Amino acid sequence: MIYTLISLLVxxxxxxxxxxxxxxxxxALLVLALIVFVFNLITGRRASx
Numbered sequence: 001m002i003y004t005l006i007s008l009l010v011x012x013x014x015x016x017x018x019x020x021x022x023x024x025x026x027x028a029l030l031v032l033a034l035i036v037f038v039f040n041l042i043t044g045r046r047a048s049x
Contacts, residue, residue: 002037009033 009030016027 002033002040006033006037 013027013030
């Protein structure tokens with residue numbers, strides 16, 4: 001689930017870089033997703049399906 005979220009945010013971020021639409025909001029969401037991903041990676045928690 002987290003990988004899907006990160007993939008979508010990276011895609012939206014790249015689209016935002018090209019079109020200059022919603023850039024700061026997408027950047028903030030991307031940073032938030034990266035923080036959550038690193039936190040889950042460090043703590044070793046796995047998402048239950």
